[in-house]
Amino acid sequence: MVTKRELKALPEGADLRRADSLAREVFSDVANKWALLIIEALGERTLRFSELRKEVEGVSHKMLTQNLRTLERDGLVDRKVYPTVPPRVEYTLTEPGRALRATVDAMCGWTQQYLHHIEAARNRFDA
Amino acid sequence: MVTKRELKALPEGADLRRADSLAREVFSDVANKWALLIIEALGERTLRFSELRKEVEGVSHKMLTQNLRTLERDGLVDRKVYPTVPPRVEYTLTEPGRALRATVDAMCGWTQQYLHHIEAARNRFDA
DNA sequence: CTGAATCCGCGGGGATACTG
């Protein structure tokens, strides 16, 4: 019998530890700079490919498509194609995507909050 | 005069958008697989280098040291060296590190929660 | 045991060109 207390003692991302698990795979998809910046850029809005490219400064054409494909495949973004000419493609966060965005927001907030602290730590370290 | 409402309307990670900002730089340090897994592994505990290497499955010697250096430089982990022989080095999350861990926990929780959803989305996409 | 340094292969990722 496993008590509630023991359950709570287990780290939440327990099977993220296994390098071969699906959880770890998904985590790797998501725990990377571009994916997170894209999710953050989308937020509650719907953006076209070209708009997204401007929003996420520094992202290349290739990286953007690549990450969008992965996010679409994992069901985090919805891709809507309007068969016009020239074509128009819109990207929107799905519900799981928006849920993840909440945690990304937290990470961004953390960055803001500790920026000075970190800068100081760096200066100390570099000396 | 900037109202509170207008402030709140700004995305939290506003200057994460600028590719050349310090915020973006820090974000890049932190928004990567190994760094996040290391932070998650540390949790509230203090771990030695060799223990950490076992905890974070699949991480190479080099990647572990490299990421630990970055995390130490940014002041997210504390590195304590015992000048014994053989040497003993312990790593612990600092206060900023623990604060970040909270958001990493959230990301791990998210992964768990939506795992099935994602798996289904993948199968759909691959068809 | 921890960590720095070196070597090196493979793939990430940029630039460009081409299709629809």
Add this chain to the structure above:
DNA sequence: CAGTATCCCCGCGGATTCAG
């Protein structure tokens, strides 16, 4: 405008070795 394909190079990251 959006996406795919091709080329190509730099640097990530693994393996190994040496030092403290």
